[in-house]
Amino acid sequence: MIIGVPKEIKNNENRVGLTPAGVAELRKHGHTLLVQAGAGGGSGFDDADYEQAGAQLLPTIADVYGQADMIIKVKEPIAEEYPLIKENQLLFTYFHFASGEALTHAMIERKAICLAYETVELPNRALPLLIPMSEVAGRMAPQEGAKYLEKPLKGRGILLGGVPGVKPAHVLVLGAGIVGTQAAKVAAGLGAQVTIMDINLNRLRELDDFMPKNVVTQYSNEYNIREAIKTTDLVVGAVLIPGAKAPHLITRDMLKTMRPGTVLVDVAVDQGGCIETCRPTTHEDPTFIIDDVVHYCVANMPGAVPYTSTLALTNATLPYAVKLANLGWQAACRQDAALRLGLNVVHGEVVYKGVAEAWGLPLVDVAHVLEPVTA
Incomplete structure (x- = not known):
């Protein structure tokens, strides 16, 4: 198979989308690898590394x-790439269709095969190709939140871990999955007082067993969230419904009950966000302010640490890429x-329920598109 790795734009x-080590592994299986010049530069991989592989x-x-x-990529194609995509071309990347109506219709029109990292799901409900980026x-999230809590960046002017004689910041984490657990661990490690909420009591019990004492668990409902945000300095939105839009757990009216300079980090923004007032931002212009509350809603947070992220992503995606290429x-x-x-x-047909529901499109049984072609 001919496999292409374009530069992310x-x-x-x-x-x-692929490290030189990933290229070498696919070459070992007899496949042709085409890499755009400069594609790996931002992650620390030179063209010579790819050629050598x-x-x-x-x-x-x-x-x-x-x-x-x-095509093996990292992020969903953007408008400039739509005309380049060929009918029957396999795209293996993050898509997050449930938060991108224009993207969904564009891929339907191009009649490509869109295989999304974020909805590959194991029998135990784990999402193996989303986990590494969720971990990053x-x-x-607490690292960025701590930065934007600084007064010059319009935050409350509070140090996440406090100092002797001064209380630490209070961090509220919404969602106890991979993102929420990692966020709570790091915030706690920095010395903050952390509350993590979820609707899964079994998961809260698990966290209660191994989290440090400055992390407390609480059942997630609207009342508890409304009460918590009144005294919270940093909120991390970490809610995920695979392949579907995230629910709005913090609504516009709640902002007025928060203290000025509170920071919201919505990690779920690439799935529509779990904070109603969030909209996707970029590393170039990461924040905006509504009702004196700082919103950080960068849709590709791991892109800021590309060396770590690219290695972690290829570790997870490569076995699947090999299987797709071989078979x-x-x-x-x-x-x-x-x-x-x-x-x-x-x-040109939607075969994933969450995407069809998000945009009111007809759903086709995936078995239909997997029928072997006969002569």
């Missing part, structure tokens, strides 16, 4: 899309139920 996205370097993104059977984003997407998805759940849009 989303604002300040420095990750790359066996890749062919191409000068433009159009060259990569034009020749590849499968979760650990970054072809239909056979691979027939054999692997987790990979099959990654199919979102195929040949």
Whole structure:
């Protein structure tokens, strides 16, 4: 199979879809790797590294899309890439269709095979291709929140961990999944007083067993959230419904009950956000203020630490990429139920329930698109 790795062109996205080690592994299986010149530069991988691993370097993104059977990326294609995508071309990347109506319709129109990292799901409900970036984003959330709590950046002017004789900041984490757990661990490690909320009591019991004493668990409901935000300095939104829009747990009217300079970090923004007033921002212009509350809503947080993120992502995606390349997407998805759940849009048809519901589109049974082609 001919596999293409284009340079990411989303604002300040420095990750790359495949490391040189990933290229070498796919070459070992006999596949042709086409990498756009400069694609790995932001992550610390030179063109020479890719050439040494066996890749062919191409000068433009159009060259990569034009020749590849499968595209391996990090972020969803943006408008400039839509015309480059070919019918029947396999795109293996993050899509987050439930928060991108224009993207959804564009991929339907292009009749590509869109296999989304974020909906590949194991029998135990784990999301193996989302977990590494969730770990990165979760650990970054308190770090970014601590920065924007500083007064010059319009925050409350409070140090997350406090000092002897001065209380630490209070951090509220909404969601006790991968992102929320990592955020709570880092915030607690920095000395903050942390409350983590979720609707899964079993998960809260698990956290209560291993979290440090400055982390407390609380059941998540509107009343408890409304009460907590009155005295919270930093809120981390970490709610995920795989492949679907995140629910709004903090609404516009709640902002007026928060103290001026409170910081909101909505890690769920790429799935529509769990804070009603959040909208996607970029590393170039990461925050905005509503009702004196600072909103940090960067949709590609891990892109700020691309070396770590690219390595972590390739570690997770490479075995699936090898399977797709070796068997072809239909056979691979027939054999692997987790990979099959990654199919979102195929040949102009929506095959993932969360995407169809988000935009009121007809849902086609994924078994239909997996039927082997007969002569």
